Amino acid sequence: MRIKLPEKDSAGIVTAFYLTSKGNVQDEVDFEFLGNREGKPITLQTNVFTKGQGNREQRFVLWFDPTEDFHAYGVLWNPYHIVFYVDNIPIRVFKNNTKGTNYPTKPMQVVSSLWNGEEWATDGGKAKINWAYAPFKAHFQGFSESGCHVDGLNACGSSTYWWNTGKYVGLSVSEQKAYENARAKYMNYDYCSDRTRFSVLPDECQWNQ
Numbered sequence: 001m002r003i004k005l006p007e008k009d010s011a012g013i014v015t016a017f018y019l020t021s022k023g024n025v026q027d028e029v030d031f032e033f034l035g036n037r038e039g040k041p042i043t044l045q046t047n048v049f050t051k052g053q054g055n056r057e058q059r060f061v062l063w064f065d066p067t068e069d070f071h072a073y074g075v076l077w078n079p080y081h082i083v084f085y086v087d088n089i090p091i092r093v094f095k096n097n098t099k100g101t102n103y104p105t106k107p108m109q110v111v112s113s114l115w116n117g118e119e120w121a122t123d124g125g126k127a128k129i130n131w132a133y134a135p136f137k138a139h140f141q142g143f144s145e146s147g148c149h150v151d152g153l154n155a156c157g158s159s160t161y162w163w164n165t166g167k168y169v170g171l172s173v174s175e176q177k178a179y180e181n182a183r184a185k186y187m188n189y190d191y192c193s194d195r196t197r198f199s200v201l202p203d204e205c206q207w208n209q
Contacts, residue, residue, distance in 0.1 A: 001112070002070040002142040003033075005042060010035030010067075012118030012129035015138040017073055019108040025052035027104035029082055031073050033066065034059075034121040035136075042066055043188070046084050048094050050102050056202070058092055059189035060182070070141060077104070079157045080169045090171055090179040091186075097207045107150045114138045 001017050013035035021027040028049035036042050041061045048056045064071065076083040082104070084092040096103040114136060118128045146163065148156035159165055171179055191197065192205035 001074070001110075001140055002072050003066070003112075004068075004070045004139040005033050005066045006035060006114070006136040006138055007067045009038045009130045009133045010042070010136060011037050011122040011127040012116065013136050014115050014117035014121050016111070016113045016115070017140075018111055019075065019077070019104075020049075020111055021104075021106035021108045027051070027106040027108060028054065029075055029077060029084075029104060029108070031084070034117070036122055037127060044086070044091075046092050048082065048104065050104050055191060055197075056094075056204075057189065057191050058187060060086075060091055060186045061188055062086065063182075063186060070139070072142075076163060076168060078161075078163045078168055083171070086182075089182055090175050091182045093171065093179070093208065094204070095207050097204070102202075102204055110143070110145070112138075112140055 003015070003017060005015050006013055015033040015035070016030065018028060018030040018032070020029075026049055028047070030045070030047040030049075032045040032047065034043040034045055042065075044060045044062055044066075046058050046060075047054050062071075072085070072087050074085040074088075076085070080096055082094040082096075083090050094103075116129060119125045146161075148161060157164060162168075170176075192201055192208065195201075
């Protein structure tokens with residue numbers, strides 16, 4: 001999906017593009033853009049839910065102004081890993097090293113939304129929405145997908161699908177380099193480094209570093 005975020009003062013506004021399953025115990029793969037005061041950087045928060053359990057946030061300050069133009073945000077989700085992409089640069093990899101135990105496996109639909117997150121999204125909830133700038137508008141264009149449809153779910157791991165072939169088991173050499181660069185320069189929060197929240201780190205942290 002190509003997205004351009006709300007302009008000017010968007011503190012407290014969350015623009016989201018994500019995959020989610022139906023029901024209360026959902027699987028989910030999230031891009032959430034946390035608005036900010038005009039001139040301050042907007043944070044991209046990513047998250048992964050399995051069986052209704054999230055709390056797997058990683059956050060990035062983007063290397064461009066996402067309010068000025070459209071940029072591409074994409075997901076590769078196959079039996080091996082989930083890869084989050086920004087303009088074809090991988091920024092996060094969530095590996096399936098538990099054969100589905102802590103990995104999204106349910107059918108999911110694509111959702112986009114814009115909503116009031118002022119209780120937490122900007123400066124920990126200190127920066128509230130300035131309604132003088134309403135209406136807040138996010139722009140979406142160029143959505144495209146290749147996917148295994150629900151009626152063929154049992155065959156979704158088949159190597160007949162291009163995204164399940166050996167080429168997509170891991171990152172290429174150039175992707176790995178871009179991935180490491182993006183994380184070193186732009187990631188400013190990783191739940192796997194947050195000992196305040198987790199006295200014992202979640203199991204998946206050992207293979208998702």
